[in-house]
Amino acid sequence: MKIFELTRADDPRQAIAAAAKANTAQQGADIRFIAGGTNLVDYMKLNVETPRQLVDVNHLPFDKIEALPDGGLSIGAVVRNSDLAYHPIVRKNYAVLSEALLSGASPQLRNMATTAGNLLQRTRCMYFRDTAMPCNKREPGSGCAAITGVNRGLAILGTSEHCIASNPSDMNVALAALEATIHISGPKGERSVTIGDFHLLPGNTPNRETVLEPGDLITHVTLPPPSPGNRSLYLKLRDRASFEFALASAAVVITADGGKITRARVALGGVGTKPWRSMEAEGELTGQSATQAVFQKAAEAALRDAKPQSQNGFKVELAKRCLVHALKLVTQTA
Amino acid sequence: MAGLLTTAGPAITTLAQRSEKAEQELSAATKDAIPVTLHVNGQKHNLRIDPRTTLLDCLREHLHLTGSKKGCDHGQCGACTVHVNGRRMNSCLCLAAMYQGDEITTIEGVGQPGNLHPIQEAFVAHDAYQCGYCTCGQIMSAVALLSEPVGPEDAEVKEFMSGNICRCGAYQNIVEAIQSVRQSTNRQKAG
Numbered sequence: 257m258k259i260f261e262l263t264r265a266d267d268p269r270q271a272i273a274a275a276a277k278a279n280t281a282q283q284g285a286d287i288r289f290i291a292g293g294t295n296l297v298d299y300m301k302l303n304v305e306t307p308r309q310l311v312d313v314n315h316l317p318f319d320k321i322e323a324l325p326d327g328g329l330s331i332g333a334v335v336r337n338s339d340l341a342y343h344p345i346v347r348k349n350y351a352v353l354s355e356a357l358l359s360g361a362s363p364q365l366r367n368m369a370t371t372a373g374n375l376l377q378r379t380r381c382m383y384f385r386d387t388a389m390p391c392n393k394r395e396p397g398s399g400c401a402a403i404t405g406v407n408r409g410l411a412i413l414g415t416s417e418h419c420i421a422s423n424p425s426d427m428n429v430a431l432a433a434l435e436a437t438i439h440i441s442g443p444k445g446e447r448s449v450t451i452g453d454f455h456l457l458p459g460n461t462p463n464r465e466t467v468l469e470p471g472d473l474i475t476h477v478t479l480p481p482p483s484p485g486n487r488s489l490y491l492k493l494r495d496r497a498s499f500e501f502a503l504a505s506a507a508v509v510i511t512a513d514g515g516k517i518t519r520a521r522v523a524l525g526g527v528g529t530k531p532w533r534s535m536e537a538e539g540e541l542t543g544q545s546a547t548q549a550v551f552q553k554a555a556e557a558a559l560r561d562a563k564p565q566s567q568n569g570f571k572v573e574l575a576k577r578c579l580v581h582a583l584k585l586v587t588q589t590a
Numbered sequence: 591m592a593g594l595l596t597t598a599g600p601a602i603t604t605l606a607q608r609s610e611k612a613e614q615e616l617s618a619a620t621k622d623a624i625p626v627t628l629h630v631n632g633q634k635h636n637l638r639i640d641p642r643t644t645l646l647d648c649l650r651e652h653l654h655l656t657g658s659k660k661g662c663d664h665g666q667c668g669a670c671t672v673h674v675n676g677r678r679m680n681s682c683l684c685l686a687a688m689y690q691g692d693e694i695t696t697i698e699g700v701g702q703p704g705n706l707h708p709i710q711e712a713f714v715a716h717d718a719y720q721c722g723y724c725t726c727g728q729i730m731s732a733v734a735l736l737s738e739p740v741g742p743e744d745a746e747v748k749e750f751m752s753g754n755i756c757r758c759g760a761y762q763n764i765v766e767a768i769q770s771v772r773q774s775t776n777r778q779k780a781g
């Protein structure tokens with residue numbers, strides 16, 4: 257690990273001013289916020305991240321979960337994943353989020369991991385983790401070792417010829433289906449970005465993963481009020497029963513009226529280079545009856561543009577079955 | 591000859607490694623060390639440490655509390671599990687200097703010979719280990735689990751213990767040990 261200076265921010269303005277001096281907000285950033293540290297310290301130990309300054313944001317006043325007047329929810333940036341998962345409002349109104357969080361990592365890690373840190377967690381691609389290997393995300397222009405190498409766990413949607421890394425987060429998939437908004441405070445003031453616009457596709461700059469600029473601090477995430485009568489669910493498929501990243505997952509938020517789907521929100525995990533909202537699937541579901549044939553059509557639509565790599569062709573079928581099963585389960589109870 | 595080379599391998603330090611090691615030792619001793627106060631098992635410790643020091647390394651190397659183990663050093667095995675303000679965490683991913691003012695509990699603070707925690711007693715009674723390397727982490731998780739929202743079934747306990755890997759595969763007896771403590775606590779509550 258490279259030596260760094262550890263600083264602590266007690267006020268958001270200090271944190272922003274400190275980080276605004278960084279050369280980039282992402283790959284190669286020499287100044288970084290640190291929250292739970294479960295992603296950053298891991299990558300610092302591997303010399304994938306080499307900040308010269310850390311700004312501890314854990315003492316900023318962003319540790320609250322608050323009901324909003326419109327019926328929505330505000331989630332502070334440093335709220336721990338376990339506290340969010342067990343919050344009574346989350347369990348009641350946003351079950352998909354609670355389930356996604358509890359399917360991720362381990363109880364110890366969830367006690368450390370924060371909302372903002374989870375949003376920004378980086379890929380588990382083994383070449384990204386290994387500084388001896390070429391990787392365009394870590395070292396732009398060096399090539400992508402995964403395309404011709406071990407890519408079983410990587411993405412099939414949103415890939416480019418420069419990077420096929422999957423976004424590893426479960427929480428992000430639920431936030432995509434819930435149409436969350438990320439609130440950012442930066443050197444130029446405050447702004448809000450929808451979860452769909454927050455993460456970037458790799459294109460030819462896989463080193464840029466989000467819209468964040470140097471100094472941009474995530475303060476909180478908001479969820480819109482739950483749509484009346486909806487049922488939601490997170491289904492995660494992986495190589496072992498627990499403590500493992502998703503091969504494929506589905507977050508579904510469905511409102512049905514007398515067997516007819518009136519509103520559908522669908523997002524997939526484990527298969528996309530970013531949390532993968534599928535409006536194609538939603539289009540196939542809305543206004544239709546909750547039947548196996550309709551679910552199958554939605555799954556076909558969601559995976560229509562899938563580009564499997566040498567080892568992860570199985571993910572196309574796995575993701576379809578995952579989505580079909582999630583839809584079946586969520587409408588059974590509806 | 592080849593055999594000799596491979597066996598000799600691990601003992602050789604490359605020049606690059608040597609300079610990195612020397613630099614680390616130097617920085618810990620002098621220029622980069624920072625003052626840190628930690629509260630561990632009810633005791634206050636004033637230390638000077640390199641900011642890179644993880645809580646795990648600080649506990650083991652500076653405070654000589656060697657119950658917490660290093661399995662993977664990357665959050666993947668749970669051998670380093672400690673409690674911070676009563677919640678279990680992986681100390682290998684904590685930077686020690688970020689935990690000033692927090693109440694840290696290690697296995698040494700949970701129970702000692704002659705004064706074991708019920709979970710420790712149950713691990714002995716149920717033979718819930720083989721080599722013992724993962725055991726302190728398992729016990730720290732199991733003690734924390736008692737106050738977490740875990741359902742009554744074995745399957746729930748397994749799910750909540752999934753952050754602790756046992757290379758020896760003592761899982762079945764670990765679950766039995768934990769369940770025995772939960773059931774006797776429930777009986778006490780009912781009675």
Ligand SMILES: Cc1cc2nc3c(=O)[nH]c(=O)nc-3n(C[C@H](O)[C@H](O)[C@H](O)COP(=O)(O)OP(=O)(O)OC[C@H]3O[C@@H](n4cnc5c(N)ncnc54)[C@H](O)[C@@H]3O)c2cc1C
Pocket residue numbers: 288289290291292293294295296297298313333334359360361362365368369370371372373374375376377424425426427472473474475499500501502664665666
């Ligand atoms: C062994 C292991 C297994 C895991 N399994 C899963 C899994 O199955 N599913 C899953 O979803 N996740 C999994 N994770 C990942 C885990 O969820 C993330 O590491 C965690 O959510 C990151 O949160 P953190 O607070 O620790 O982030 P940190 O490591 O502190 O930070 C991560 C990034 O966020 C930035 N950051 C932090 N706070 C802010 C802020 N307020 N504003 C702007 N930037 C900020 C940091 O600068 C850093 O770049 C696993 C992790 C490990 C180690």
Ligand code: SF4
Pocket residue numbers: 379381382383384390391392393394399400401402403410418419420421462
């Ligand atoms: S898939 Fe992306 S992260 Fe993995 S080696 Fe290729 S460029 Fe790097």
Ligand code: FES
Pocket residue numbers: 659660661662663664665666667668669670671680681682683
């Ligand atoms: S040593 Fe910390 S989780 Fe393995």
Ligand code: FES
Pocket residue numbers: 718719720721722723724725755756757758759760
């Ligand atoms: S008892 Fe040997 S690793 Fe668990």
